[in-house]
Amino acid sequence: MSLIQTSLQQCPASATAFSQFLPSPLSHSSTKFSVRFNVSCCISSSPVTIVNGNVDVKSADRNEIRLGLPSKGRMATDTLDLLKDCQLSVRQLNPRQYVADIPQLSNVEVWFQRPKDIVRKLVAGDLDLGIVGLDIVSEFGQGNEDLVLVHDELAYGDCRLSLAIPKYGIFEKINSVKELAQMPQWTAEKPLRVATGFTYLGPKFLKENGLEHVVFSTADGALEAAPAMGIADAIVDLVSSGTTLKENNLKEIEGGVLLESQAVLVASKKSLLERKGLLDITHEVLERFEAHLRALGQFTVVANMRGSSAEEVSERILSQPSLAGLQGPTVSPVFRKIDGRVKADYYAIVICVPKKQLYKSVQQLRAIGGSGVLVSPLTYIFDEETPRWRELLSKLGL
Ligand SMILES: Nc1ncnc2c1ncn2[C@@H]1O[C@H](COP(=O)(O)OP(=O)(O)OP(=O)(O)O)[C@@H](O)[C@H]1O
Ligand SMILES: O=P(O)(O)OC[C@H]1O[C@H](OP(=O)(O)OP(=O)(O)O)[C@H](O)[C@@H]1O
Numbered sequence: 107m108s109l110i111q112t113s114l115q116q117c118p119a120s121a122t123a124f125s126q127f128l129p130s131p132l133s134h135s136s137t138k139f140s141v142r143f144n145v146s147c148c149i150s151s152s153p154v155t156i157v158n159g160n161v162d163v164k165s166a167d168r169n170e171i172r173l174g175l176p177s178k179g180r181m182a183t184d185t186l187d188l189l190k191d192c193q194l195s196v197r198q199l200n201p202r203q204y205v206a207d208i209p210q211l212s213n214v215e216v217w218f219q220r221p222k223d224i225v226r227k228l229v230a231g232d233l234d235l236g237i238v239g240l241d242i243v244s245e246f247g248q249g250n251e252d253l254v255l256v257h258d259e260l261a262y263g264d265c266r267l268s269l270a271i272p273k274y275g276i277f278e279k280i281n282s283v284k285e286l287a288q289m290p291q292w293t294a295e296k297p298l299r300v301a302t303g304f305t306y307l308g309p310k311f312l313k314e315n316g317l318e319h320v321v322f323s324t325a326d327g328a329l330e331a332a333p334a335m336g337i338a339d340a341i342v343d344l345v346s347s348g349t350t351l352k353e354n355n356l357k358e359i360e361g362g363v364l365l366e367s368q369a370v371l372v373a374s375k376k377s378l379l380e381r382k383g384l385l386d387i388t389h390e391v392l393e394r395f396e397a398h399l400r401a402l403g404q405f406t407v408v409a410n411m412r413g414s415s416a417e418e419v420s421e422r423i424l425s426q427p428s429l430a431g432l433q434g435p436t437v438s439p440v441f442r443k444i445d446g447r448v449k450a451d452y453y454a455i456v457i458c459v460p461k462k463q464l465y466k467s468v469q470q471l472r473a474i475g476g477s478g479v480l481v482s483p484l485t486y487i488f489d490e491e492t493p494r495w496r497e498l499l500s501k502l503g504l
């Protein structure tokens with residue numbers, strides 16, 4: 107019997123409330139998976155009731171729209187920066203104050219919370235919108251159908267949730283999850299010991315990958331130390347550059363990525379459907395995010411080009427693969443007085459160019475007679491309609 111089952115039996119009053127934090131595969135006593143948590147759920151002999159958020163379920167009473175933002179960790183600053191770049195600066199009078207506002211969005215309260223609490227409070231109806239990593243939505247949302255991704259690529263907080271094992275010892279020649287599952291070492295008596303903070307996704311993944319004899323332990327950080335300390339055989343943790351794994355003599359293996367993650371904008375479906383004004387606010391935030399993020403990858407390029415007509419110049423530009431722009435080039439005549447007559451003998455062209463293709467585009471422009479090339483960053487690209495907005499409406503059945 108695992109430690110968690112023991113403590114819940116000693117504390118029946120809190121067992122029901124606490125079980126909602128448990129990964130569903132672990133709720134079944136027949137499973138060979140078990141999790142060791144270092145928690146005590148009873149204080150002296152009196153039972154403690156733990157609920158996940160709003161006790162009185164009064165959330166529908168409030169009129170304000172609530173947006174949850176990470177209060178700490180590496181997501182906190184990047185999230186505030188994204189909002190600032192979208193002209194939605196958060197006004198927080200004091201860094202220890204957990205409520206703030208965004209002057210451009212009336213009736214919106216910003217609540218600073220730990221990422222996992224943002225997800226829990228969305229599910230409980232205490233928040234309407236939130237920005238967190240997809241890893242946290244997946245781990246603490248546990249597939250809850252009320253959670254809906256409004257924007258799934260906010261372009262920061264990139265990392266992956268990965269299974270890692272030591273490079274040395276019995277794992278030296280193990281290079282895939284399949285090989286790990288086939289190792290004869292793992293038995294009911296001596297299961298594979300996995301350390302992870304992801305006690306929902308971790309067990310689910312290993313079970314789906316045919317690892318039958320597994321025991322999980324959890325900790326709040328520095329999990330990469332667990333194998334060398336002899337506490338675990340493997341870990342399931344976030345990886346970004348891979349430096350922490352490398353420095354701790356651990357390796358990722360084929361088939362071992364549980365999830366690719368980055369920051370996302372997530373909402374409560376129920377709130378979107380029922381809370382007055384939330385759909386409009388969500389539309390505005392989504393439009394601003396999309397316009398900003400689309401512009402991030404592009405430069406505006408302005409150049410001069412000699413030619414006999416706008417059509418002839420356009421044809422030359424469109425003959426080059428990197429110069430088509432977002433919707434074709436803008437070609438404008440530049441008028442000069444030549445021999446007493448106003449005449450257009452060259453043209454100003456404007457195109458948007460993906461940042462990665464900038465130098466190639468400049469070379470192609472020069473090759474067709476472009477000169478005086480000016481390059482400037484773009485702030486926003488607003489499309490006629492954002493595809494994500496249509497997707498959201500369809501997810502809501504609207
Ligand atoms: N190494 C990383 N590189 C990029 N993004 C990461 C990395 N580690 C985590 N993240 C992303 O950032 C989110 C917040 O992680 P971070 O470690 O900053 O905060 P935290 O885990 O809440 O804080 P703490 O580690 O102090 O408890 C994660 O949920 C994940 O989406
Ligand atoms: O692949 P890398 O770029 O090395 O990053 C991976 C590390 O980053 C995170 O830890 P964090 O810095 O948040 O510390 P923590 O373990 O205390 O949360 C994560 O839990 C890994 O340990």
Ligand SMILES: [Mg+2]
Nearest residue numbers: 179180326327
């Ligand atoms: Mg961390």
